[in-house]
Amino acid sequence: MPELPEVEVVRRGLERWVAHRTVADAEVLHPRAVRRHIAGPDDFAHRLEGHRIGTPSRRGKYLWLPLEDTGQAILAHLGMSGQLLVQPHEAPAEKHLRVRVRFTDALSTELRFVDQRTFGGLSLHDTTPDGLPDVIAHIARDPLDPLFDDEAFHLALRRKRTTIKRALLDQSLISGVGNIYADEALWRSRLHYERPTATFTRPGTAELLGHVRDVMNAALAVGGTSFDSLYVNVNGESGYFDRSLDAYGREGLPCRRCATPMRRRPWMNRSSYFCPKCQRAPRPA
DNA sequence: AAGCTCTCCTGATGGC
DNA sequence: TGCCATCAGGAGAGCT
Structure with missing residues (x-):
């Protein structure tokens, strides 16, 4: 059950293995995994293509990957059982693989969102001037945030x-x-x-x-x-x-x-x- | 209007 | 052995 420490561990992994890579294409295998993306799975996948991932951020249990030059970010919540995995292309599909993101570089890995219970999900949102996805503006700062009051x-x-x-x-x-x-x-x-x-x-x-x-x-x-x-x-x-x-x-x-x-x-x-x-x-x- | 309850989902586990 | 009930629970919709 991912809470702040677990989500932060994932964020650090994404910072190391996914940041600064450019998306080649994305594939949504289960529409429920992108249900918070109102425009739908196809729109979600298309909007990622060709964009470079910035430095991953986190607030509480939410984390997001800025899409450079778009004013948007991929927002992720792991829910109860969500996993963001960096896997070799040839690794067999996980039983509950929901979203797959491939990159343009020659590294042999891709990003996968796997989620058994589908309480989690990915979605794309505009970011506010401070870089926060607009839909999580109501989420308070977390206790490890230096600006927590x-x-x-x-x-x-x-x-x-x-x-x-x-x-x-x-x-x-x-x-x-x-x-x-x-x-x-x-x-x-x-x-x-x-x-x-x-x-x-x-x-x-x-x-x-x-x-x-x-x-x-x-x-x-x-x-x-x-x-x-x-x-x-x-x-x-x-x-x-x-x-x-x-x-x-x-x-x-x-x-x-x-x-x-x-x-x-x-x-x-x-x-x-x-x-x-x-x-x-x-x-x- | 704040505070609380319900609902979504799948797999593991336990009782009979 | 099979079948049903229970439990795990984040977050937002909806009710009071």
Whole structure:
């Protein structure tokens, strides 16, 4: 499940293997993979041809490849199971290959978008003057962005009438955090996922943001989390952070701080993992 | 109007 | 063994 660290690993791979190459042609094998490109699969493919790829960028879980001299960029979201792979031309087609992009140079590799569950996708969009695709203007800066505004985030938490995990997953407040890193950061902060955001103090918010950044940087350093092998880098390799997870997926296992068995609770059509002793439920209002 | 629920999708897994 | 239910969950549409 790609979140910020995993998407950043992919971005770095694209920077190394795809940036500055010119598109020869593109092929859409499954229309759902480009459903956010309103003009359709043929238009998407044709508009890439002949254009050079700039330096890949990322905000939260979105990444994009600028198309030089067009004012547009290829926007990518990996969803649950999307992969951007740099493969030799002769590599057999993956079972869930959705889009293929070939280049004009003599390097023997092509870019492939592979996605089992098709929650992810590619699309082309105009970029705003700061280089951001216009359709993700509502996505907040992510916590590893030097321009992320900690004070504004704190004030937004105070203003909201919701709970902390919902807020962490709200991409318009803070981007790049998904279910795994939310649970990890909350465990590190000894916070229950249902703590009301309005109760946060400045030091409390600062501590939480510190843990969000720490856990994401630690994951980034080992290539991200590959919990179920659906996440891989552009060379098809898994990351190693799954073995460093303290909360996510650890139902029944001892808390690494206090040895109390960890719990899993159904939450928003997914799961929350937490230590019932370290992360006490807030008092009912 | 903010906050919350629902829906899209495929494959792995478990119960009977 | 086969069949059905459940689970994984990002993000935006839609509802209250």
